[in-house]
Amino acid sequence: MNTIDINCDLGESFGNYTVGRDEEILEFVTSANIACGFHAGDPTTMRKTVQLALEKNVGIGAHPGFQDLLGFGRRNIEMSPSEVYDMVLYQIGALSAFVKAEGGRLQHVKPHGALYNMAAKDKNLANAIAEAIYNVDSSLVLFGLAGSELLKAGKELGLMTASEVFADRTYQDDGSLTSRSESHALITNHEEAVQQVITMIKNRTVKSIRGINIRITADTVCIHGDGKHALQFAEYIHKALIEANITIQKIGHA
Numbered sequence: 001m002n003t004i005d006i007n008c009d010l011g012e013s014f015g016n017y018t019v020g021r022d023e024e025i026l027e028f029v030t031s032a033n034i035a036c037g038f039h040a041g042d043p044t045t046m047r048k049t050v051q052l053a054l055e056k057n058v059g060i061g062a063h064p065g066f067q068d069l070l071g072f073g074r075r076n077i078e079m080s081p082s083e084v085y086d087m088v089l090y091q092i093g094a095l096s097a098f099v100k101a102e103g104g105r106l107q108h109v110k111p112h113g114a115l116y117n118m119a120a121k122d123k124n125l126a127n128a129i130a131e132a133i134y135n136v137d138s139s140l141v142l143f144g145l146a147g148s149e150l151l152k153a154g155k156e157l158g159l160m161t162a163s164e165v166f167a168d169r170t171y172q173d174d175g176s177l178t179s180r181s182e183s184h185a186l187i188t189n190h191e192e193a194v195q196q197v198i199t200m201i202k203n204r205t206v207k208s209i210r211g212i213n214i215r216i217t218a219d220t221v222c223i224h225g226d227g228k229h230a231l232q233f234a235e236y237i238h239k240a241l242i243e244a245n246i247t248i249q250k251i252g253h254a
Contacts, residue, residue: 003247006028006223006248011034014037025225029223039074084132111144130157134158138157141159168227175206
């Protein structure tokens with residue numbers, strides 16, 4: 001049986017600024033990566049998003065990123081592994097407090113943006129992130145790019161890991177994501193994006209931008225909640241996966 005978790009980055013509003021349509025998108029996903037106040041989000045948004053996720057029975061994950069509100073956490077910042085460890089630990093702790101206060105349980109951690117991409121290739125950063133997660137709660141699931149150093153680090157520590165794939169991003173020959181600074185980094189055609197996901201789930205392959213088929217594992221698929229057509233795509237991919245006889249369920253569901 002082909003199964004997949006659908007995750008989405010949520011809780012990105014802050015202060016007077018509203019980002020995305022979280023409540024509606026939560027109808028179509030099984031895991032929510034909630035911003036922890038560094039790259040986006042604020043305490044009130046964190047609490048409200050946790051409440052919404054619990055109401056919808058959606059798995060809750062911490063989404064720690066660089067402290068870079070202006071760059072939305074998508075700019076590389078040079079930090080030592082110990083600094084990254086502290087930064088990730090701090091953000092997981094913040095979201096954990098809201099989850100506990102609402103009577104829920106944290107399911108996973110997924111680094112955000114530049115931190116995610118840097119840790120996919122940098123073993124030292126990957127180890128720092130994995131250690132922070134393990135030391136908070138060794139039962140947490142680490143979401144990371146399929147085939148990345150981040151997942152290797154998590155597995156070596158004994159964390160449960162989930163190989164993440166992307167619906168709306170193109171891939172390089174080495175399995176990494178095409179940088180957002182390059183053309184053809186994003187897939188904007190809904191049908192093309194969904195077909196890529198179905199192929200990754202059923203055939204365990206993805207075609208790179210040079211047309212090379214590469215092996216890939218898909219445990220969870222990321223859809224983005226901040227795009228202009230995010231809600232429409234969330235609904236579209238949910239329906240299309242079911243029609244393709246793929247079971248949608250959150251990570252760890254028996």
